[in-house]
Amino acid sequence: MPGTPSPLPAVPRPCCGHPAGSPPAAGTGAYLDWVSHEVRSPLTVLAGYLEALLDGVGGELGAEQRELLLLARGGAERLTGFAEHLLHGPRT
Amino acid sequence: MPGTPSPLPAVPRPCCGHPAGSPPAAGTGAYLDWVSHEVRSPLTVLAGYLEALLDGVGGELGAEQRELLLLARGGAERLTGFAEHLLHGPRT
Numbered sequence: 687m688p689g690t691p692s693p694l695p696a697v698p699r700p701c702c703g704h705p706a707g708s709p710p711a712a713g714t715g716a717y718l719d720w721v722s723h724e725v726r727s728p729l730t731v732l733a734g735y736l737e738a739l740l741d742g743v744g745g746e747l748g749a750e751q752r753e754l755l756l757l758a759r760g761g762a763e764r765l766t767g768f769a770e771h772l773l774h775g776p777r778t
Numbered sequence: 779m780p781g782t783p784s785p786l787p788a789v790p791r792p793c794c795g796h797p798a799g800s801p802p803a804a805g806t807g808a809y810l811d812w813v814s815h816e817v818r819s820p821l822t823v824l825a826g827y828l829e830a831l832l833d834g835v836g837g838e839l840g841a842e843q844r845e846l847l848l849l850a851r852g853g854a855e856r857l858t859g860f861a862e863h864l865l866h867g868p869r870t
Contacts, residue, residue: 712806718804725861744841750836751831754835758824761821762818765824
């Protein structure tokens with residue numbers, strides 16, 4: 687239906703949305719914060735697409751399709767956990 | 779079918795497969811290499827699941843399901859590009 691708004695946001699493009707136009711200096715805590723944000727932000731949206739599919743948006747899933755999506759979602763969740771770890775890991 | 783091997787590998791767990799048991803010192807080039815690897819490696823496998831679904835493994839997809847999967851795959855590809863960028867970006 688033309689004019690119908692898309693129910694889900696586009697996945698943000700890493701590297702292109704940094705307000706200052708360039709990342710903080712490498713090796714600094716701010717740089718790790720930036721990396722973590724750049725990874726987590728599109729992952730959150732990506733996981734949203736997988737969640738929508740698992741919720742049946744677009745139609746019913748077969749058992750194998752569901753299994754593959756659950757594996758993909760698990761990978762996205764672990765990557766999100768890794769990006770969180772960057773925020774809290776050692777920085778010396 | 780019992781005993782049939784799974785056609786796709788599990789998504790590697792970031793943070794758990796580093797051979798030395800702990801990451802290189804933060805702020806070093808080796809640390810950025812490690813971060814990049816830890817992001818790219820599970821993303822490659824995650825994208826493999828999405829690719830399999832798009833190839834029809836598990837059954838045919840509806841138009842909306844395909845669209846959501848293509849958006850999710852695009853996000854995974856952009857994240858892979860970001861991780862590549864970490865390998866080649868400034869390190870000063």
